[in-house]
Amino acid sequence: MAERSETFAYDPFGGRHPTSHERMTGLAWDASYHDGPAPWDIGRPQPAIVRLASEGRFAGAVLDAGCGTGENALHVASLGLSVLGVDVAETALAMAREKADNRGVEVDFVAADAFQLERLGRRFETVLDCGLFHTFDGDERPGYVASLASVTEHDGTLYVLCFSDDGPDTGPHPVGQEELRAAFNSGNGWNVAAIEPERIQTRFHADGAPAWLATIKRV
Numbered sequence: 001m002a003e004r005s006e007t008f009a010y011d012p013f014g015g016r017h018p019t020s021h022e023r024m025t026g027l028a029w030d031a032s033y034h035d036g037p038a039p040w041d042i043g044r045p046q047p048a049i050v051r052l053a054s055e056g057r058f059a060g061a062v063l064d065a066g067c068g069t070g071e072n073a074l075h076v077a078s079l080g081l082s083v084l085g086v087d088v089a090e091t092a093l094a095m096a097r098e099k100a101d102n103r104g105v106e107v108d109f110v111a112a113d114a115f116q117l118e119r120l121g122r123r124f125e126t127v128l129d130c131g132l133f134h135t136f137d138g139d140e141r142p143g144y145v146a147s148l149a150s151v152t153e154h155d156g157t158l159y160v161l162c163f164s165d166d167g168p169d170t171g172p173h174p175v176g177q178e179e180l181r182a183a184f185n186s187g188n189g190w191n192v193a194a195i196e197p198e199r200i201q202t203r204f205h206a207d208g209a210p211a212w213l214a215t216i217k218r219v
């Protein structure tokens with residue numbers, strides 16, 4: 001019998017449509033986690049998220065969209081909240097699960113596409129986006145915002161911590177306040193309650209990069 005040889009091409013995007021960031025870099029997000037810590041992976045939660053948590057602003061079931069290696073999710077879960085972290089980077093998720101095991105913190109980390117969050121079949125009272133929104137271009141934002149809306153409880157809260165355009169020393173993908181207000185509006189189920197100046201710590205900014213912390217309510 002003749003032998004049949006079939007070649008299955010490896011798809012680093014796992015069947016997803018590559019995001020604008022992946023098209024720009026030519027690499028799947030997972031590759032960011034292969035050779036040492038990624039620039040944003042500071043090995044501790046973002047101070048802005050720690051402060052939010054200390055003010056009691058996380059409540060109910062929490063979703064961390066684009067959780068990376070899980071520091072923010074782990075911090076919020078360590079305070080006793082139920083947290084699900086999702087990401088497309090399996091390598092980051094494996095690191096996050098290992099940290100959860102080592103620290104004895106209960107958090108679920110699962111692979112999911114932020115554009116298809118409704119597939120989780122769950123809803124959350126608080127959603128965190130730390131460094132994900134700013135990676136999406138204007139064409140991607142409506143789909144992402146609709147996906148977030150599909151899993152956020154009415155009157156739930158979304159926190160977006162993103163690089164701002166209010167320099168100096170801005171991070172990559174700087175976002176203007178007006179872009180946040182355009183992306184989240186009453187027409188698509190959101191009300192921007194506050195946008196405050198913040199910092200995002202990175203491995204290459206001595207004192208962090210200028211950022212916005214947006215508090216956005218699901219209406």
Ligand SMILES: C[S@@+](CC[C@H](N)C(=O)[O-])C[C@H]1O[C@@H](n2cnc3c(N)ncnc32)[C@H](O)[C@@H]1O
Nearest residue numbers: 029040066067068087088089112113114130131
């Ligand atoms: C800049 S990193 C921030 C990671 C983490 N939130 C942190 O603060 O360390 C953005 C993360 O979003 C993830 N990501 C990018 N596109 C995604 C998508 N479509 N669905 C889910 N996660 C995504 C990346 O894999 C990466 O881990």
